[in-house]
Amino acid sequence: MASTMLASFPGTTASYTTSHLNKDSAPLLVGEDNYTFEQLVQDLRSYLGSSRGIDGENVDHNVLIAFMSKYASNPKDWSRFARNDVSKNYTRNLVEDINGCANLLVLVWNPQKGSPIHDHADAHCIMKILGGELNEVIYDTPDPERGHDAPLTVKQETTYKTDEVAYICDQIGLHRVMNPQKDQVAVSLHLYTPPNAADFGYNIYDRETGRSSHVYQAS
Structure with missing residues (x-):
């Protein structure tokens, strides 16, 4: 069931967008065909380096958003990670x-299922x-x-569609995420x-x- 639903995603198209929570940032190119998933992972690894992460003085979240936006989604790249369990919300x-x-x-989201309201x-x-x-x-x-x-x-x-990017932290607020579709899973990176959250809850x-x-x- 999961593999059939995952295989049903239509192709993606290039467009411009900004993070919906960063209206003042410059437009970010979405959908560069020659920018691979492997390059995205490598760029994230190289940029974060040995820092403490996004709170490090040399780390800018807008750069990380730009890397995520630059990658054009292709199910061939990420389907091996998209393991689904229909008994869970996601x-x-x-x-x-x-x-x-x-x-x-x-993350794989089952139809009309979502997360609880949570912090980060x-x-x-x-x-x-x-x-x-x-x-x-x-x-709030x-x-x-x-x-x-x-x-x-x-x-x-x-509501975010394929290849759109969003950013959140506790300074912005709490959030809840859900898949509004009735008959198709959603997949997000x-x-x-x-x-x-993984270390301390x-x-x-x-x-x-x-x-x-x-x-x-x-x-």
């Missing part, structure tokens, strides 16, 4: 542990859509000193730096009360 598949300072993963454990995430589309809702992070329950406030909602939030609970290590 699966996380490691592509590369980058010098211990970042993780690159392929003081890390940063750059997400590229490899196939299908994903809907993201960003919420509740004030831990507020002293009462209250629904989370929606800050922004965006995620760069987490530093890999705090992260927090998930209840939409109606704003209460959080800790999840030990992203699997």
Whole structure:
């Protein structure tokens, strides 16, 4: 079932876009046919080097966004990583542990399934859509000193299509990601730096009360 659905992605076309959360950044070229998935991984590895990751003084998240945007999605490149489990909302598949300072993963999202509302454990995430589309809702992070329950406030909602790139960190807010399609999986590429969620866990939030609970290590 999974392999049939993964094989159904249409071809991608080149276009220009900016990260939806970085309106002031320069347009980024999406879909360079001669820029391979292997080159993307190598560029990420080389740029991050032996740094502490995106929080390093010489690391600019806009450069990482540019690398992710430059790659034109081709299922032949990433299908070997896109392992799916229809019993789960989504699966996380490691592509590369980058010098211990970042993780690159392929996520496969089952139809009309998604993540809980969550933070990023003081890390940063750059997400590229490899196939299908994903809907993201960003919420304001509740004030831990507020002293009462209250629904989370929606800050922004965006649907991303193939080859579009988004960036989020805890300074932007919490988010929830889901596949809105009824009959097709979605596939996305995620760069987490530093890999705090995998190492230490992260927090998930209840939409109606704003209460959080800790999840030990992203699997």
